[in-house]
Amino acid sequence: MSASTKNSFLQIHPDDNVLVALQDLPKGQVIEWNDSQIVLKEDIRAKHKFFITDLNVDDEVLMYGVLVGKATTPILKGGLMTTDNIHHASQDYGFRDINYQWQKPDVSAFANRTFNGYHRKDGRVGTANYWLFVPTVFCENRNLDVIKESLYHTLGYTVTDKYRLFTDQLLTAFNEGESIASFQPDSLSALQPAKNRVFKNVDGIKFLNHQGGCGGTRQDSALLSNLLAAYADHPNVAGITVLSLGCQHLQTQDLLNDVKKRNPAFDKNILIFEQQQSQSEEQLIKAAILKTFVGLTEINKIERAPAPLSALCVGVKCGGSDGFSGISANPSVGYTSDLLVALGAKVLLAEFPELCGAEQNIIDRCVDKPTADKFIRLMQEYDAQAHAVGSGFHMNPSPGNIKDGLITDAIKSTGAAKKAGTSPVVDVLDYTEPVTKPGLSLVCTPGNDVEATTGKAASGATLILFTTGLGTPTGNPVCPVIKVATNTELATRMGDIIDIDTGAIIRGEKTIEEMGIEILEYCIRAASGEVTPKAVLLNQDDFIPWKRGVSL
Structure with missing residues (x-):
């Protein structure tokens, strides 16, 4: 980015006919610019733009060296850009074979650097190691919420306990007859990663609650299936639990087919639970928790390694x-x-x-x-x-x-x-x-x-x-x-x-x-x-x- 700055304002590109205020500038301030003076016609708040030339109706406004708008009224030099004096405009575009040449930055300082990630069998490397819960239909969202509440607190993935502490303090004050309006809680600690995590190499258990899978068009369900398959195949995901109702548009087999279509070498553990084939909701949830727990013990064996x-x-x-x-x-x-x-x-x-x-x-x-x-x-x-x-x-x-x-x-x-x-x-x-x-x-x-x-x-x-x-x-x-x-x-x-x-x-x-x-x-x-x-x-x-x- 080409830029000329006078500390309080900036021209982003030499072709621009506006300057950006880097701090609040008062009306009447004289701006020295290119051997001339610009008197600000009004207050210019930081982040806003003012014009360096007079503009007539339909004159072009340039920023970043390109067309970004046109004047809707006459504008004086030093005037503030607003929605009242310009409207959106952009240049036409099309393919031009210009043989673009890129000047690469110097990366010699990073040439031998690595990061410690989770290596997957297909050669990709994750930056995290997650277990993923996927509902094929919105009907299963509540079951996911119940499972999440259980797993998060028991396995150490809850990181917002300070708000529970605040609520406990508030309840204690209320029960002791204190005025809630003037209640002052004890100082709450800054948010930190949970320290009681059971599975040290499992960075989280994630839940993809959504409102789809049925009731919309079949095309909606097909697109959702592709999206859920992409998340199941994600390098940061090591295992998946799928909850299905059974009668919805997005069938479990459709999801599994899309996973394999996306990645024929897919080999992650996918656990399938269909509510309409279960004995009860309680049995479904307990089975999902049990088998997911077993799966967590397996992906916990995966450790970070240099990549x-x-x-x-x-x-x-x-x-x-x-x-x-x-x-x-x-x-x-x-x-x-x-x-x-x-x-x-x-x-x-x-x-x-x-x-x-x-x-x-x-x-x-x-x-x-x-x-x-x-x-x-x-x-x-x-x-x-x-x-x-x-x-x-x-x-x-x-x-x-x-x-x-x-x-x-x-x-x-x-x-x-x-x-x-x-x-x-x-x-x-x-x-x-x-x-x-x-x-x-x-x-x-x-x-x-x-x-x-x-x-x-x-x-x-x-x-x-x-x-x-x-x-x-x-x-x-x-x-x-x-x-x-x-x-x-x-x-x-x-x-x-x-x-x-x-x-x-x-x-x-x-x-x-x-x-x-x-x-x-x-x-x-x-x-x-x-x-x-x-x-x-x-x-x-x-x-x-x-x-x-x-x-x-």
């Missing part, structure tokens, strides 16, 4: 984005992505609605025309589907995004695309398609945080780097999610969910490259089980299947 960094598969995601996302956290993660690709690892970029405006850059980086054509087709089909119901990618920014400086979808998307670095695009994957090629692959998912992370894990991500400027508690059941804050204020205020702070870039204390290296170091430690990301500590196991409807 090359090329065995990593890292998804990159953003959510709760702000006006600093495309300046600090996203380009830092992008540099990490480039390091990983240069080391022979796999990187996954998803969220197709958040590539709107960045399409041409992505297309130009595709290794061949078929790869570019698949991306173009998926983007156009998705956008057309959104327009058919009166929406569109341009409606992607949330109220929180807009409030913190992301005025159009093209602004949000071009900043979001920075997470993918600059390496070539080697493959384009539709939803639930597995990643097979080293390098950067695109995965078709919505921008919705949980739907996107759900899809990214389905394609094989064994870690996810998740950038946020506003804060979000999103996690994933089988793929550890690492939260990267765009600004220090967020990292401090929501430190219980943030793992890495890139705010030093905004202050000019660190470069994007330095921060990208720090993020890779954290990934290596997380992949080795040496540090536990906050989303994992908090059991933030979010899972939402995408039905291929309109979701931005």
Whole structure:
């Protein structure tokens, strides 16, 4: 990223006709810029943009060196960018055979580095060792909840006991006649990994509660089956318990067929329990717990062992984005992505609605025309589907995004695309398609945080780097999610969910490259089980299947 900074503002690309405020700037302040002066016409809050030239109606607004909007009213130099004076616009795109040349980063410092992962018989390496519970239909969700309550507390996977302690203290105060309105609990300890875990080499028992499997279309059930098969086959999963009702659209055999179709060499232990063939609900639950317990004793024998960094598969995601996302956290993660690709690892970029405006850059980086054509087709089909119901990618920014400086979808998307670095695009994957090629692959998912992370894990991500400027508690059941804050204020205020702070870039204390290296170091430690990301500590196991409807 080319940038010129005067400490309080930034031009991201030399072609841009807007500057980004790095701190609050008052109305009337004189900005020295390119041997001229800009008088701010109004207060400019940090993360927001102001114009360096006068604009007329329909004049183009440029950020990141590309079209991100057009003026809807005359705008004076020094004026604030708002939803009232510009609207979304992005350039047309198409395949151009430009022979893209990538300048690889220097990875000599990481050339012989390894991480300690779980080696699977098919050659893949997990960053965690999980047992997975899968319901084929929503009717089994309650049984999963009962089993989860039992296994978590007995086997030491409950990490939120401090809130139980708080409730106990509150109840004691109530019973002793204290005023609850003025109740002050004893200091609660910081969240830590459970220390009473019975199976030391089993990192967790995970549950994929969902609302599908029956009642919708057969196509919905088929897509859900592919998704559940992908999770069963995931490198971080060592064993699976399947709970079925029996009469639902998604039959157990369909799921098993999809597992084998996805991976003919699949050899993990799958336990099947069908409620309509059981003697009673109690018998079903006891049998599931008993046989799963036996399975846990077996996968507990698997131990971490060194693996090359090329065995990593890292998804990159953003959510709760702000006006600093495309300046600090996203380009830092992008540099990490480039390091990983240069080391022979796999990187996954998803969220197709958040590539709107960045399409041409992505297309130009595709290794061949078929790869570019698949991306173009998926983007156009998705956008057309959104327009058919009166929406569109341009409606992607949330109220929180807009409030913190992301005025159009093209602004949000071009900043979001920075997470993918600059390496070539080697493959384009539709939803639930597995990643097979080293390098950067695109995965078709919505921008919705949980739907996107759900899809990214389905394609094989064994870690996810998740950038946020506003804060979000999103996690994933089988793929550890690492939260990267765009600004220090967020990292401090929501430190219980943030793992890495890139705010030093905004202050000019660190470069994007330095921060990208720090993020890779954290990934290596997380992949080795040496540090536990906050989303994992908090059991933030979010899972939402995408039905291929309109979701931005």
